[in-house]
Amino acid sequence: MFADHTASKLILNNNDLHVWLIEPAKVSDGKLLNTLKGLLSKTEIEKVQRYRLPKAKHTALITRAFARSVLSQYADVSAQKWLFNIGPHGKPEINHPPIPLSFNLSHNDDLIICAVSLDKNIGCDIESLSRKISIKAIAQRYFSAIEFDALMALAPPLQRRRFFEYWTLKEAFVKATGMGISQGLESFNFTIGKAKTDQFNDNIRLSFSPSCTEQDNQDWHSYLVYPDQNHCIALCAKTKNINTPLPHKAPLNVQLFDGLALLNRY
Structure with missing residues (x-):
């Protein structure tokens, strides 16, 4: 599942979208944790200390x-x-990056992901497919009419997975725009086609209502990644602002990397 990473530095091309994954529960060595704490700024350490629950602080x-x-x-x-x-x-966002790096983070109780790309607006989101939620009530409130109707048209056993596919895509999109939920979750909609594999789906179409700040879907790339049977990751990237433009709607090269192996180098 993970791409090979043995070089001291990775080369990131304009069409690359790298996704790093780590299970925080697997980082438990006291010496390593102290080393990692030493990487943080004073402000970051103060924010970490504000969490009351040990798991959240970790x-x-x-x-x-x-x-x-x-x-x-x-x-x-x-x-x-x-x-x-x-x-x-x-x-x-990175303050004065030496190269035009963009990154975005997401986590749940089990996994942390970090998406990285060059000169793009990117967003990522991860969800557990087993999380208990009220599918119909939440979808009716936050999804577009097109998304809600498509979700309800599915057989009940299929609705949970599709709900989280929509939800993670919508979260990734509003994070990529930098506007968060102020973007209006109902102001755009995704159409999810059949995936070519069980681990990856790039057969996704994004469209916008007149109230959305974005209007050209040719600027956007959207992906769903399934690192295991319990999680769904969504990625959204706006590519119009690339200094060296990609061919029209050319797909991005999405690769997964092992975050635990990275931290274990310390």
């Missing part, structure tokens, strides 16, 4: 150290030297 520490370590795979910047800004809607 995940917050790993998430921040993980993001710093991942970014250092692409540039000659040590993990503790990265500086970040927070956008007006809460999206973290």
Whole structure:
């Protein structure tokens, strides 16, 4: 499942979208945790300490150290030297990156993911397919009419998976725009076609209502990735702002990388 990563630095091409995954529960060595804590800024350490539950505090520490370590795979910047800004809607961005890196983070109780690309607006989201939710009530409130009707047309056993596919795609999209839920989750809709494999689906179409700030779906690429049978990852990337434009609607090269192997290098 994971791409090979043995070089000291990874080359990131304009058409690449790299996704790093790690299970925070597998990072338990005390010496390693102290090393990872040393990568964080004073402000980040203070934020980690605010979490009251040990599991949440652990995940917050790993998430921040993980993001710093991942970014250092692409540039000659040590993990503790990265500086970040927070956008007006809460999206973290790199302050004065040496190359035009974009990244985005998401996590649930089991996994943390970090998506990385060059000169794009990217967003990612991960969900557990077994999470208990009220499918119809949430879909009726937040999905577009097209998405809701398509979801309800499915047989009940198929609705849970499709709900989380829609939900993660919508979360990834609003994170990519940098606007969060202020974008309006009903102002755009996804049409999900049949996947070519059980692990990956790029047969996804995005369209917009007149109220959406985005209007050209040719700017956007959307993907669903299934790292195992229990999780769904969505990726959205806007490619119009690439300095060296891709061929019209050319697919991105999505690759998965092993985050645990990365942190175990410390």
